[in-house]
Amino acid sequence: MPKPHPRQESLRQRHLLQEGIRKGITTPTGLIAFGRGEAFDYLLGEKTTPPAKKAIETAAARLLLASRPVISVNGNTAALCPRELIALSNELNCPLEVNLFYGPASRRKKISAFFQKRGKKILGAQKTVPLPGLSSLRANVDPNGILKADTVLVPLEDGDRTQALKKARKFVIAIDLNPLSRTARTADISIVDNVVRAIPALTRQIRKMKKQRTALQKTLNAFSNSRNLKESEQIIRKGKLS
Numbered sequence: 001m002p003k004p005h006p007r008q009e010s011l012r013q014r015h016l017l018q019e020g021i022r023k024g025i026t027t028p029t030g031l032i033a034f035g036r037g038e039a040f041d042y043l044l045g046e047k048t049t050p051p052a053k054k055a056i057e058t059a060a061a062r063l064l065l066a067s068r069p070v071i072s073v074n075g076n077t078a079a080l081c082p083r084e085l086i087a088l089s090n091e092l093n094c095p096l097e098v099n100l101f102y103g104p105a106s107r108r109k110k111i112s113a114f115f116q117k118r119g120k121k122i123l124g125a126q127k128t129v130p131l132p133g134l135s136s137l138r139a140n141v142d143p144n145g146i147l148k149a150d151t152v153l154v155p156l157e158d159g160d161r162t163q164a165l166k167k168a169r170k171f172v173i174a175i176d177l178n179p180l181s182r183t184a185r186t187a188d189i190s191i192v193d194n195v196v197r198a199i200p201a202l203t204r205q206i207r208k209m210k211k212q213r214t215a216l217q218k219t220l221n222a223f224s225n226s227r228n229l230k231e232s233e234q235i236i237r238k239g240k241l242s
């Protein structure tokens with residue numbers, strides 16, 4: 001791909017997902033979900049916007065205040081940014097857990113092996129249990145991971161499962177390019193940004209905020225998810241960034 005190609009980054013991400021399909025960690029449905037995200041990213045100028053930066057700062061504060069944070073991983077995020085997810089989990093000293101909506105247990109095992117190859121052991125590939133009272137929503141989780149977590153970071157999640165996590169009293173931080181999705185509206189903090197940019201930005205923010213722990217609760221209290229989502233929506237509707 002010649003360097004100045006205007007769609008270079010988006011083509012790179014498509015290629016990563018294509019590779020994910022070849023390796024058996026991503027599904028065709030994942031490609032469709034990515035397509036929806038890509039369209040929103042286009043409208044957001046393929047940049048981390050000011051409201052996304054605010055949500056990232058707030059998410060960093062909450063993750064640093066959490067007693068048992070867990071980062072959920074699916075086929076798309078595994079294919080798009082595995083090293084960045086590992087760096088985030090190392091920075092926070094919290095587990096990654098493979099959590100899938102579609103597909104057999106063998107895909108969970110493949111994703112787990114994919115991370116293992118990169119030096120990271122992750123949860124969710126062995127025995128999973130339904131979140132209490134929510135089995136109809138297919139929210140199966142690792143008994144040592146999301147089941148016990150107080151805060152769950154869900155990059156690319158489905159609305160039903162986000163609701164299931166909320167009903168199970170988890171504090172949910174979502175990364176979703178669509179500010180109108182059920183996930184974005186249900187989560188406590190929604191980062192409207194591409195996971196490829198948001199995950200490393202979150203790691204940098206956590207590193208920075210570790211040194212100034214006192215301001216964390218204040219940052220968290222000052223945040224309104226609905227207001228933040230409105231700001232992202234305005235950028236898309238009015239093209240404010242262009």
Ligand code: ATP
Binds near residue numbers: 034160180182184194
């Ligand atoms: P919901 O059930 O929450 O209303 P949905 O039905 O649109 O949303 P899915 O199709 O399961 O949900 O998930 C796709 C979501 O992931 C979309 O909202 C899309 O914008 C988002 N998405 C896809 N790729 C990315 C990405 N690389 N970074 C961030 N978000 C993404």
